[in-house]
Amino acid sequence: MSRLLIFSLLGHIFLLNGSVAYCDIKSPPFVSGFDRFARHGEIESQTGGRLLLSELSCTACHQTPRSELQPKRGPRLSGIGNRRLQTWIRDYLTSPHLVKPGTTMPDVLHGFSENKKRQTVNALAAFLAAQRTAYPTIKATGANPVPYEFWKKGNVKQGQNLYHKIGCVACHEPDETYEPGETKISPTDKMLAQLDPEDIKELGLSAAMRPVKSVPHGNLPAKYTRKALTFFLLDPAQSRPSGRMPNLKLKAVEAADITAYLLRDQQPQDEIKITNSDSTLIAEGEKHFVELKCVNCHTVQNLQQKEHAKPLIKLGKQASTGCLTNHQNGLPYYPLDDQQQTAIQEVFEKLPDDNKSDTEQRLSFQILQLNCFACHEREKQGGVGFNRKPYFETDGHIDLGDEGRIPPTLMGVGYKLQKKWLTKVLNGKGDIRPHMLARMPVFPAKVISTLPAMFEAVDRTQRQTEKQIFHNSTKLAVAGRMMLETGCIQCHPIRGENMPGVVGTDLGDVTNRVHANWFREFLLNPGALKPRTRMPTFFPDGKSQNISLLDGNVDRQIASAWAYLKAGKKQPLPEKIIEAKSKNYELVPKKRPIILRTFMKAAGTHAIAVGFPEKVHFAFDAEHIRPAIAWKGRFLDAQGTWFIRFAPPAIPLGESPVLMPAGSPFAVLNSLNQRWPAISSADSPYQFRGFKIDAEGIPTFLYHFQQFEIEDRFEPVEKQTLKRQLKIKRNQPLSKQENLWFRGLTGKSLKQINLTTMKNDTGLMVSISGILAKTGKLHTIENETDWLIPIPAKDNIVIEVKYQW
Template sequence: MKCLSCRWFAALLTCSAVLADWDSHSKLVAAETTPPFVAGFDRFGRHDEISDVHAGRLLLTELSCTACHAPSGAGLTPKRGPKLDAVGSRANRDWVQRYLMNPQSVKPGTTMPDALAGLPTKKRQEAALALAAFLSEQVQPFPEIRATGANPVPFEFWKHGNAKQGRILYHRIGCVACHAADEDYEVAEMKASPIDAMLEQLDPEEIKELGLLSAARRVESVPHGDLAAKYSHQSLTHFLLKPEAARPAGRMPDFDLKAVDAADIAAWLLSKQTQASTSGDGDEQLVAAGRTLFTSIGCSNCHDIKGLQSQHKAKPLAVLHANAATSCFVAEQQTSGQPFYPLDDVQKQTINAVLASVRENTALADHDSVQLTLLQLNCYACHTRDKLGGVGRFRKAYFETVGHVDIGDEGRLPPALTGVGGKLTTSAMKNVFSGKGRIRPHMFVRMPGFPSRLLEPLPTLFAKTDQIANPLAADAVFKVQKSDRLVAAGRALMDSGCVQCHSFSGEALPGTVGTDLRGMAARVHPQWFHDFLLNPGKLKARTRMPTFFPNGESQNKDILEGDTEQQIAAMWAYLSDLNRQPLPEKILKARAQDYELTPTKRPIVLRTFMQRAGTHAIAVGFPQKVHYAFDAETLSLSEAWRGRFVDAEGTWFVRAAPPAKPLGETVIPLPSGVVLAALPNSGAAWPTDAEAANAKFSGYRLDARGVPTMLYEIGGVTVEDRIEPLELQGLKRTLTLVRRQPDSQSSTLWLRPLTGASLTKVGEASYRNETGLAVEVAVNGGSVKGESRRNEGVSEWLVSVDVAEQSVIEVRYSW
């Protein structure tokens, strides 16, 4: 094949035959391609719901026009494309080549222009081949994912994704706010909001007359493209774990997924994949030609590869004109060497309209900067601000609550951002933007995290825009000196209504579903707190929060003489000191009921739902004040703790209660997954679940003292798993193994008693991990044959067990 060199490429661009071939090609592209999809523009800009200046700036940044055409003012930072340092590890080479040949046909709606638009078909093919060869050589090892107690990382976790679970996660955590949902996915029936119910009854003309077109309009989805052709299971899983590593522009945010969750979602998205990813062929001449093209035609203006600088220069944005002789988005005006954007007429008109304001170098006001940022990051897909945006009418059904509790749109949809600068402190906003500080455990949807550099100015801009650049301190707002009497009064006032809807430091009345008031004083400004309590509806339209001070008058005359200002100050004083104060009286009384299970003479066995042990949890509590939870679905000893056992109120009486939590203070996570498995050798991957381990739960039996023995089968071996307290407040686990057909299979099983980010050997047959959990093993009363290994960031201790007929394993846990 002919080498693609700079000299060859320069000659190619001046060839008259190329120009003639380009003319027919450009007309074909213009006729067959869809315009680039920019979520904020397609939802609002097309319908005149934002100004032309905002819509045009949005297109200029999201199409990365300003990556080539240098802007002269602020607010025009280009989105740019993905980092390509490791694209050879991430993307299928065949997909890359097809994508470069015709981006819009491979991914309709992509914001990537046709960078090879100036080449005839044959030369386009050669250029795409060379670029794909070069890019396929850009490989890096995938990052090591370290396991923790809360984030188990099975060996080669990306291979074991559960597509069924991934489908559920995809539709629950917020992916469908931007991306299309599966038409066959079923959601729980929810009562329609008043506006949605009204829209169902109105015809199009009536909707238009009432100004409800935006609320009624279907929100289009950000396209996925052919993920199965682009990614491998490993590369998509790692991308979902840390999107910013590949896409620093942050348009795909970080949902703080666990390794197994990312693998599950990847399995769902790639469930129709029929081919594996291909790699480069190592043709040095072809790779060198691709490297030259990458810089000469401007790829490096938008994409980073270490060591490569762009050689492609374009006119500054300020000197561009709508009636220019050539353009990147008018097919008839194209010249060789220009990228081509197949914009539609509305997009062209919008960009042309904004060029005048750009030339005038008009600075953006603070509120305009806020709106542009929210449009760029598509925050409006979930949130409303100043009557703009919010979850689309036909997407609301996917925003479900735990237990499908009906608490209205306010309780299940992301909160409005109207006036948020007057509500949240800057530190609280920074936590929210990074994906931290979640205070709505009753919602499945998650607030994702965004790169901090993108949102660094936003808290200050919110504060300025919402007129609270210099917020008042609590002393200036309440004008009441804090005292023990004031704090006690605040606690009493919490009992008069707040406890009916809110939790306090994770504690709540049975059936309560609402935000936790822990940290309230650090999250919100004192003035907002004061004004909201006085008149909730004024600050938050259609809120379910009742007013306890109608017309500014307190309804409780028995506390602080009914003085409204003092009562509000008292509530603030109590909440600001909540970590050191007793919980509200009603919560303490509810905890004192018989629903808290306290083993005294015999163990207590409770079938329940738990966060770590799942929906098939068996919680076992002992009088010795050491307890454990067993997951009957995955056949794993999930966690152990000391102190108080569990509260059965939610399990017994509350239909939509959150998962039961251990009440003890010392909760230790234990290795996830089955404890025993039949492996071909010590280097084989540990099975991810009971099904992969060929394991089946058979129930449990109680002995005369009430101690349960779990019964299950693994690979033709029946297992009796008895767990009881140790003298030193640990646990002793006795596993009795009997092979049903001794000659039918190998007699060796493997035991995995401990995992962790790191393991330390503390004895001949004992190890300790980073959480402080120490495990000691004995097999048939004698020594053990074991080894520690490290795979995919997880340290595991494996012990071989010879099960000729019957074996007894004793495992001791201490922490």
């Protein structure tokens, strides 16, 4: 029996035997925090009511000065005309709760006659169809290729894998046909699997076992085209600034893959077109949009609210005769169930007159609003649902326990993390767990701007400074280097360097991430701050096991470790790491070039790195058929490529890395008005044929491009310059309208150095042989300029290009 089936069966048993479940016949509005906690008495009913007031956007009409009750609001509708299918818009306006069960949008037309409703829907739909904005341009990089019309090229299987691995299923429904990879079940989960529902309830583990309900998708194939959904996934905040749907840092092809999976049952859709351009009907729809108070929740054009309903504080018991009850004509209709109505009513009965709430209350409430509990646990609440855990995996299925695959607890996070680092994490720039497939999402800056300060204010009970904790520890840095060899480097890299097979978090910048007092207490007793951690204690009973270092003084030993890590590059790496690095894993080209097939961030999974004795090197991307990166100095470390199953991308060991021009080097264009085509590996006109090596050991890359055969050779010349020679053989003639072009250089701006040389904003200079350079054209589109070289219509031609930086 599969692990997934075990988890699912346990969840179903608990549902049948436990005290869960409310009737879903009415499809009441689904709010994650309310359904997971308030329904089961795990937060106060009044807290659940406040959450509903915010998430149902009640305060968009019934204003309140209370910051935590500000409305979520609905999506921006500025570009809805070319981002939603028109039939779906009409159906949704007609009956939102039928089209999307669980939606938090009210039915504002429920009291209309059939004829009036139809007329109003027609007008609103015409007005919304007229709201059109251009899609943003997604710029390609070596690490983020953007094929031409990439949204049409998604792969369903890859999308299914991504959807189930990167964290989507923390909130949304998994596919019952998908079987996650092999992951060891934790001892705690094994114990739970052996208990019956009565035992679970008696032990107070009901919340841990209760299956987490999914945030509903609705009928996505009826709602989106592939293009619209792909762009939404790339930047959800563009249309949903509330941040309830966060940004999972998807690349263009990843967003296209997930879209292909989510819309896998959709019939091919054409580009959305306006079906009604009747200006009178559009104007009528705009009028309805304001009068029906749609504008209170949705941003479109510059329309503003004209009036508000009674302020929240003045509603009191009158709320029971308003939106809380079903089908009041002239009022929005929310199909609230009894428990939701009761929770909201309790808020009105106890709503304070002032706008005061302590920091801890505000913090807890915002975590509820953003549904951080879908992944993270805090105060013994939340965390990845028991029925979702199998989908959280490590890269390569490395066994690091639950702490290596499940998002970390938020308990005491303000005590642990420095405010600057926590801000960086929330902004999506603090990834330190490359082994974890689930991604920490990015939330809109306005939404999370106050969280780091609140976490610190609530959690950081000890306010001692680093100097107060470690005194004059800087003098101990040398001893700290030896201290780290007693166990730290066996699991953790230091400044990107590590022992063979190590995959833990890098300790190189830990002093910029964590508070000094947390660091000290964690080393003294890891299990006290992080239950069930695999981190061992090096100071059992508060005593050091290394009495020869600093006389075995525990405080000084911990201070020395902090001092060493704080010193950074001022201190050498631990001796054992240096020793491991010296075992000929670093490739040093001496008399001949070295060629290594590897995986590099800039050159992808089909990278071919070439190192020259002249200490200038480059990597060729054999998947997208282009030189990707060049650098000077030291070449590469082959340890990860040769020996480690789970290895991070190879990183150039030298200096001055420069990215080569992104995208395809060649294109056949009818005119320069065309955008330079982006190419994916799925439908590439290129065919890589490998490479040949000459007597000097220099490779020449061979590939087909449409009707051309191309030989591509790089060699170092004077002043650490790379010279490239391209031999182009034409097999068939082009049509009269078509021309072959070579993309010499690209950048935000290009500066002409002389008649044959251009320089871009990154400092890369490209020189092309004189005759061809004079025919080059500068082509600018959307703040990016290309230097394009027309290739003469000959059967054989040679181009010489030089790269300097």
